[in-house]
Amino acid sequence: MPRHAAVHVDLDAVAHNVAVLKDLVAPAELCVVVKADGYGHGSEDVAAVAVAAGADRLAVALVEEGQELRDVGIDAPVLVLSQPPPDAMVDAFAAGLNPTVDTAEGIAAAAAAAGGTPWPVQLKVDTGMHRVGCDPADAVDLARAVLDAGLALQGTFTHLAVADEPDRPETDEQLEIFAAVLAELAAAGIDPGLRHAANSAAALVHPAARLDLVRVGIATYGVPPSADLELPVPLEPAMNVRAEVSRVRSVAAGEGVSYGLRHRFRSPARLAVVPLGYADGVPRRLGELGADVLIGGVRRPMRGVVTMDQLVVEVTDGPEVAVGDEVVLIGRQGDEEITTGEWAEMLGTISYEIVCGFGPRLPRRHLTRISHGAGFVDGWADRPAGAEPDPSGGGGS
Numbered sequence: 493m494p495r496h497a498a499v500h501v502d503l504d505a506v507a508h509n510v511a512v513l514k515d516l517v518a519p520a521e522l523c524v525v526v527k528a529d530g531y532g533h534g535s536e537d538v539a540a541v542a543v544a545a546g547a548d549r550l551a552v553a554l555v556e557e558g559q560e561l562r563d564v565g566i567d568a569p570v571l572v573l574s575q576p577p578p579d580a581m582v583d584a585f586a587a588g589l590n591p592t593v594d595t596a597e598g599i600a601a602a603a604a605a606a607g608g609t610p611w612p613v614q615l616k617v618d619t620g621m622h623r624v625g626c627d628p629a630d631a632v633d634l635a636r637a638v639l640d641a642g643l644a645l646q647g648t649f650t651h652l653a654v655a656d657e658p659d660r661p662e663t664d665e666q667l668e669i670f671a672a673v674l675a676e677l678a679a680a681g682i683d684p685g686l687r688h689a690a691n692s693a694a695a696l697v698h699p700a701a702r703l704d705l706v707r708v709g710i711a712t713y714g715v716p717p718s719a720d721l722e723l724p725v726p727l728e729p730a731m732n733v734r735a736e737v738s739r740v741r742s743v744a745a746g747e748g749v750s751y752g753l754r755h756r757f758r759s760p761a762r763l764a765v766v767p768l769g770y771a772d773g774v775p776r777r778l779g780e781l782g783a784d785v786l787i788g789g790v791r792r793p794m795r796g797v798v799t800m801d802q803l804v805v806e807v808t809d810g811p812e813v814a815v816g817d818e819v820v821l822i823g824r825q826g827d828e829e830i831t832t833g834e835w836a837e838m839l840g841t842i843s844y845e846i847v848c849g850f851g852p853r854l855p856r857r858h859l860t861r862i863s864h865g866a867g868f869v870d871g872w873a874d875r876p877a878g879a880e881p882d883p884s885g886g887g888g889s
């Protein structure tokens with residue numbers, strides 16, 4: 493019995509986003525970041541679709557995440573964005589991943605795992621984010637250590653801390669520090685390989701940061717990195733969170749709802765129960781904030797705290813609601829749309845945390861649009877296992 497709540501992932505949107513991003517950043521390479529299960533969208537399907545749509549390579553945070561891609565037959569180059577623990581290097585090598593290194597110990601572990609093969613690795617340089625990456629002053633020595641250990645230097649990169657705030661000066665400062673490191677490598681006669689710095693925000697709005705490759709995560713999923721960015725290309729959100737109304741009930745004036753009975757109704761009210769909750773990634777506080785869901789193409793406010801498995805919305809006004817009606821938590825219904833940005837704004841966080849927050853208990857349905865005639869979209873079809881999305885294909889609903 494399928495759950496009456498799921499994350500629907502529009503793979504055509506992913507393909508569209510990859511295509512427009514690739515076009516935007518060309519001639520730079522496009523590396524699509526599918527860490528954290530593809531930002532909650534399902535890394536295997538997203539990776540397959542991204543590669544088919546033109547991604548040159550993929551990136552993950554963990555060796556395990558790269559292994560999962562290999563296990564389903566994805567053979568594109570995969571960069572591991574931070575230096576793996578020394579005891580994970582053997583697995584990274586066996587899976588043919590390209591690990592990041594930023595310490596002498598990491599380089600030694602990679603060399604030991606590679607056993608004399610010129611395994612391509614990438615060197616990460618900290619130019620101001622101060623999380624991972626080597627000190628700029630150590631970059632030449634570490635690059636030389638990579639080559640002396642018999643490894644290949646596939647790339648040299650850095651990560652930007654404020655690229656989503658276009659007016660701040662630190663992005664250019666970081667890029668200058670990175671350029672100085674690249675100049676030192678050149679002076680030392682070392683080929684840095686692919687030079688890269690840009691995440692989604694930089695790829696979109698800092699053309700100078702694109703260099704040889706951009707590492708694009710959030711934009712692949714059609715989510716703006718921040719509300720302040722003016723997007724130079726149209727992105728389509730891929731994530732839709734939908735459920736079905738499981739109960740409809742009436743309550744009298746003065747009654748309360750959900751744990752703590754914190755919301756009291758001043759007049760008689762109609763309520764609809766939606767079968768997903770904070771264990772699925774709907775933040776508990778959204779209920780108290782009165783966040784909207786869409787039912788019947790109309791916004792309806794949550795009432796009371798979101799519970800672990802269910803939440804309650806008020807449907808007193810507007811069209812009649814029945815058990816089985818579609819509820820859209822994230823996505824479009826009729827002319828209305830609720831974005832992850834709307835939730836992020838209410839909760840004082842970023843869309844990244846919202847998309848990554850939808851838990852494994854919610855099934856992921858990977859869908860391609862059924863189009864009839866000239867791009868007219870009137871339904872959805874589950875993507876057959878192993879098939880690429882076919883925007884022109886027909887099929888049942």
Ligand SMILES: *Cc1c(COP(=O)(O)O)cnc(C)c1O
Nearest residue numbers: 525573651691692707708709710
């Ligand atoms: C996660 C990550 C990215 C992708 O960032 P987005 O803002 O989602 O595009 C790029 N580079 C590194 C090093 C990362 O950790």
